Amino acid sequence: MKQPVRIAVTGAAGNISYSLLFKIASGELLGKDQPIILQLLEVEDSMERLKGVAMELEDCAFNLLHEISLHSNPNTAFAGAHYAFLIGAKPRGKGMERADLLMANAKIFSEQGKALNNYANPDIKALVVGNPANTNCLILSRNAPDINPNQFSAMTRLDHNRTTGLLANKLAINPEDIDGLCVWGNHSATMYPDIHNAIAYDSHDIIDLVDYAWYQEELIAKIQQRGAEIIQQRGLSSAASAAQAAIDQMRDWILGSDDRLVSMGVMSDGSYGIAEGIYYSFPVVCRFGRYEIIQDISINNFGTDMMKATENELLEEKQLIEHLLPKETEDNYKKVFVQDNDGSNLENFYYRANKI
Ligand code: NAD
Ligand code: LMR
Numbered sequence: 224m225k226q227p228v229r230i231a232v233t234g235a236a237g238n239i240s241y242s243l244l245f246k247i248a249s250g251e252l253l254g255k256d257q258p259i260i261l262q263l264l265e266v267e268d269s270m271e272r273l274k275g276v277a278m279e280l281e282d283c284a285f286n287l288l289h290e291i292s293l294h295s296n297p298n299t300a301f302a303g304a305h306y307a308f309l310i311g312a313k314p315r316g317k318g319m320e321r322a323d324l325l326m327a328n329a330k331i332f333s334e335q336g337k338a339l340n341n342y343a344n345p346d347i348k349a350l351v352v353g354n355p356a357n358t359n360c361l362i363l364s365r366n367a368p369d370i371n372p373n374q375f376s377a378m379t380r381l382d383h384n385r386t387t388g389l390l391a392n393k394l395a396i397n398p399e400d401i402d403g404l405c406v407w408g409n410h411s412a413t414m415y416p417d418i419h420n421a422i423a424y425d426s427h428d429i430i431d432l433v434d435y436a437w438y439q440e441e442l443i444a445k446i447q448q449r450g451a452e453i454i455q456q457r458g459l460s461s462a463a464s465a466a467q468a469a470i471d472q473m474r475d476w477i478l479g480s481d482d483r484l485v486s487m488g489v490m491s492d493g494s495y496g497i498a499e500g501i502y503y504s505f506p507v508v509c510r511f512g513r514y515e516i517i518q519d520i521s522i523n524n525f526g527t528d529m530m531k532a533t534e535n536e537l538l539e540e541k542q543l544i545e546h547l548l549p550k551e552t553e554d555n556y557k558k559v560f561v562q563d564n565d566g567s568n569l570e571n572f573y574y575r576a577n578k579i
Contacts, residue, residue: 224256224258225256225257225258226258227257227258227259227260227289227290228253228257228258228259228260228305228306229259229260229262229302229303229304229305229306229344230247230252230259230260230261230262230304230305230306230307230308231262231263231264231300231301231304231306231307231308231343232244232247232261232262232263232264232307232308232310233264233265233297233300233307233308233309233310233311233335233353234264234265234309234310234311234312234353235263235264235265235273235276235293235310235311236263236265236269236272236273236275236276237310237311238314238459238460238462239310239352239462239465239466239469240263240276240308240310240466241276241462242462242463242465242466242467243308243310243466243469243470244261244263244276244280245280245283246466246467246470247259247261247470248261248280248283248285248287248288249283249285249287250285250287251470251474252470252473252474252477253474253477253478254478255287257287258287258288258289259287259288259289260289260290260291260292261280261288261290261291261292262292262294262299262300262301262302262304263276263277263291263292263293263294263300264294264295264296264297264300264301264311265293265294265295265311266295266311267295270293270295273293274293277291277293297334297335297338297339297342298338298341298342299342300338301335301338301339301342301343301347302342302343303342303343303344304339304342304343304344304347305344305346305347305348306347306348306349306350306473306477307339307343307347307348307349307350308350308352308469308473309332309335309349309350309351309352309353309359309363310352310353310469311331311353312324312327312328312331312332312352312353312354312359313327313328313353314354314459314460315354315454315460316454317454317455317458320411320412321354321355321356321410321411321450322355322358322411322536322540324354324355325355325358325540325543325544326543328353328354328355328359329358329359329362329544329547330547331353331359332351332353332359332360332362332363332366333362333363333366333547334366335363335366336362336363336364336365336366336367337366337367339363339367339370340366340367340368340369340370343370345369345370346374347370347374348374348376348473348476348477348512349363349370349374349375349376350376350377350378350469350472350473350476351363351375351376351377351378351488351502352378352465352469354410355409355410355411355540356377356378356379356410356488357377357379357409357410357411357488357501357502357503357504357537357540358502358537358540358541358544359377360375360376360377360488360502361500361501361502361541361544361548362544362547362548363375364490364502365547365548365549366547366548366549368549372490373489373490373513373514375490375502376472376476376487376488376489376502376514377410377487377488377489377502377504378410378465378468378469378472378488379406379410379414379472379486379487379488379504380468380469380471380472380485380486380487381410381450381461381464381465381468382406382410382414382416382446382449382486382504383404383405383406383468383485383486384464384467384468384471385446385449385464386404386406386416386418386442386446387401387404389442389445389446390404390418390421390429390433390442393433393437393442394423394429394432394433396423396424400423400424401421401422401423401429402421402422402425402483402484403420403421403422403429403484404416404417404418404420404421404429404484405417405420405484405485405486405504405505405506405520406446406486406504407486407503407504407505407506407526407529407530407533408503408504408529408530408532408533408534408536408537409503409504409533409536409537409540410488410504411447411533411536412447412448412451413447413529413532413533413536414446414447414504414533415443415526415529415530415532415533416442416443416446416447417520417522417526417529418430418433418438418442419521419522419523419526420520420521439525443529449461471485472485472487475509476509476512476514477512478509479509479510479511480507480508480509480510482508483508484506484507484508484517485506485507485508485509486504486505486506486507487504487505487507487509487514488502488503488504489502489503489504489505489507489514489516490502491503491505492516494516494518495520495522495530497530497534498534498538500541501534501537501538501541502537503533503534503537505517506520
């Protein structure tokens with residue numbers, strides 16, 4: 224029997240967690256042979272609600288669920304954690320943009336970055352779901368200087384799944400028969416869903432199967448506005464689909480994406496000319512617990528403009544929260560990039576060892 228792993232979830236009494244926790248406990252994340260310990264974090268005012276969720280988890284009698292602990296302090300919630308889902312944050316309401324949450328949520332991620340740095344397992348993988356996810360991820364990572372920036376990622380898998388789902392419906396094929404699409408940039412209204420390199424059934428170019436005007440004028444806008452549309456319809460932001468995307472992104476990251484291309488918000492290393500030091504959604508393949516940005520995607524002029532617009536938005540967001548980014552971490556970042564570009568993970572090990 225494998226040893227249990229520790230999974231921390233913040234915002235554990237919220238809507239997304241109400242779906243996510245049961246998926247994790249049933250083995251959807253790590254498989255049916257991996258026991259888990261859940262370390263759940265909430266704000267003081269929601270601890271009673273959290274107890275109710277813990278009771279329901281217990282009532283499911285999940286074989287894999289070894290232990291549940293409830294926390295209102297991030298230091299204890301992240302203690303020894305191997306994986307963390309950072310969901311706890313305010314969601315937007317009708318008529319808001321995700322960036323409107325920046326100031327309200329930024330403080331949470333700066334505090335939780337410090338807690339991860341000091342108390343989590345050094346090999347932690349942390350997925351940021353709380354909006355605005357990309358910039359929150361940057362704040363989190365910069366406040367955790369002893370953890371490699373590559374161990375953080377922002378959730379853009381929901382946008383990737385949405386694009387796959389809508390395309391599959393349009394073409395009347397199964398989502399699993401589509402590969403090669405990706406979503407670039409910010410999880411916001413500027414994101415760029417790119418289907419130029421997508422294929423169906425391993426051979427057919429999807430761009431030739433759909434009407435280009437439909438793609439450019441309808442599909443892109445639909446994906447960019449899908450979150451807002453759901454809020455309009457439901458009165459609440461997406462929750463079950465967000466939980467599914469969180470499972471998909473983290474599972475692929477940990478166990479591998481089976482050579483399939485997926486989208487992840489990861490620290491830019493300058494690939495495709497995107498500014499270093501922001502969390503930007505790139506096409507990646509995951510293997511052996513690491514993601515690799517795919518380098519040979521061809522981009523047309525339309526794509527270049529779209530990628531630039533979403534990059535500029537992220538740089539503007541970064542400027543707004545610059546005061547929450549500890550200055551001394553910038554040099555550490557550069558060190559990691561140089562080493563990663565060489566493909567040398569050994570150097571990354573020295574990076575961390577030297578810091579300790
Ligand atoms: P929710 O309001 O139902 O739940 C959020 C929970 O977080 C609440 O229970 C709240 O008490 C808790 N919380 C707030 N501050 C906290 C803190 N400092 N520590 C721990 N817990 C804290 O919201 P939700 O629907 O679960 O959404 C959560 C976040 O995820 C929102 O910011 C939402 O916009 C975002 N989201 C992102 C994506 C994505 O694709 N990246 C998709 C859907 C939702
Ligand atoms: C989504 O894309 O559904 C989430 O980011 C929630 C939102 O505010 O749109």
